[in-house]
Amino acid sequence: MLGIAGIAVFFAVGLVVSVRLLGLWKQSRRLPELLAGLGLLGIGPLGFCVIMAGVVLFAGTPLGSVCRATGIGLQALGFVATAVFTWRVFRPGSRWARGLATAFCVSLLLISVACALAPSRSGAMLLHHHLDAWLKIACLGWGALESLRYWRVTQQRVALGLADPLVSASFLAWGISLGAGALGFALIWTALVALEPGEHLGVGVQLALSACGIAAAAGLYFAFLPPKAYARRLASHATARRVVV
Amino acid sequence: MADSPIFEFVASALERATSLGRPAARAAVRSVLERALFDPESVSADQMQLLIERLLPSRLRGSGVKDADRVCQQLAAALATQGLAADAPESPDEIFGRMIRR
Numbered sequence: 001m002l003g004i005a006g007i008a009v010f011f012a013v014g015l016v017v018s019v020r021l022l023g024l025w026k027q028s029r030r031l032p033e034l035l036a037g038l039g040l041l042g043i044g045p046l047g048f049c050v051i052m053a054g055v056v057l058f059a060g061t062p063l064g065s066v067c068r069a070t071g072i073g074l075q076a077l078g079f080v081a082t083a084v085f086t087w088r089v090f091r092p093g094s095r096w097a098r099g100l101a102t103a104f105c106v107s108l109l110l111i112s113v114a115c116a117l118a119p120s121r122s123g124a125m126l127l128h129h130h131l132d133a134w135l136k137i138a139c140l141g142w143g144a145l146e147s148l149r150y151w152r153v154t155q156q157r158v159a160l161g162l163a164d165p166l167v168s169a170s171f172l173a174w175g176i177s178l179g180a181g182a183l184g185f186a187l188i189w190t191a192l193v194a195l196e197p198g199e200h201l202g203v204g205v206q207l208a209l210s211a212c213g214i215a216a217a218a219g220l221y222f223a224f225l226p227p228k229a230y231a232r233r234l235a236s237h238a239t240a241r242r243v244v245v
Numbered sequence: 246m247a248d249s250p251i252f253e254f255v256a257s258a259l260e261r262a263t264s265l266g267r268p269a270a271r272a273a274v275r276s277v278l279e280r281a282l283f284d285p286e287s288v289s290a291d292q293m294q295l296l297i298e299r300l301l302p303s304r305l306r307g308s309g310v311k312d313a314d315r316v317c318q319q320l321a322a323a324l325a326t327q328g329l330a331a332d333a334p335e336s337p338d339e340i341f342g343r344m345i346r347r
Contacts, residue, residue: 028343167338226345
């Protein structure tokens with residue numbers, strides 16, 4: 001329950017933010033809004049809830065397997081959207097970034113098919129489960145690094161009065177959110193590798209997972225739904241620190 | 246990659262408006278771009294306008310250009326009338342700026 005609390009907060013905030021982003025996409029028809037909205041929805045609330053519905057409501061039935069496979073597919077699509085978002089937003093002209101995003105997309109989709117069709121019977125992780133976990137960690141980690149790198153660039157521009165401090169801070173918040181997600185997946189993978197089949201997650205791991213969920217939720221909130229007082233504080237802070245040229 | 250038409254326009258206009266030669270005019274524009282971490286290949290007209298207003302005057306004064314503020318005002322006005330667009334996709338700032346609830 002401890003681990004679920006923080007992750008539930010992340011799903012709630014993720015659902016609100018993704019619905020809002022998809023609403024923006026409906027008006028503007030711009031790709032980044034669609035990718036961010038689908039990414040959040042697929043990785044978080046939608047993919048996970050469909051998987052959990054199979055486990056909790058339809059365990060041991062054919063519908064349970066269908067839910068599991070569908071949830072895995074939805075989550076994979078969420079990660080694909082996130083990889084393409086990172087490429088298109090932060091490195092749209094880069095050939096290596098296009099190659100990396102393509103590699104993520106192909107690998108994630110192929111491995112999600114393997115995970116959906118060949119689940120572990122004994123509870124032990126198989127090779128494709130390890131690959132799936134590390135691809136997801138790498139996908140989120142890449143997005144976090146790109147966003148944090150760009151945040152550093154915009155910090156210099158904010159100091160010169162050339163960039164919006166609220167937009168700059170949103171890169172930091174998005175980077176923290178993706179980084180917390182990557183850390184959460186790494187924690188789950190580590191715990192699953194260490195556990196014996198049938199053994200439950202320890203309290204420490206659950207608390208750490210909960211903290212990752214809360215950090216990811218806070219990052220999303222400050223990135224896309226910043227409170228007005230926070231925006232005012234950033235603006236006054238930027239004015240005070242502006243370099244005179 | 247080749248420098249953007251925006252960079253080329255501003256550097257040429259600066260060369261004509263001052264006693265700076267072509268290499269010095271281009272170096273001046275390039276140095277303000279580098280200071281703000283923009284690329285000459287992808288800088289947008291809006292970004293260049295800000296650079297001309299905020300950074301270029303002091304850079305020109307440092308190069309001995311007289312009446313640098315007036316020169317920069319003229320450059321900014323000339324750039325605004327050109328309607329030039331960088332051959333570059335949207336910047337991350339523009340994308341996140343749209344997605345933030347204000």
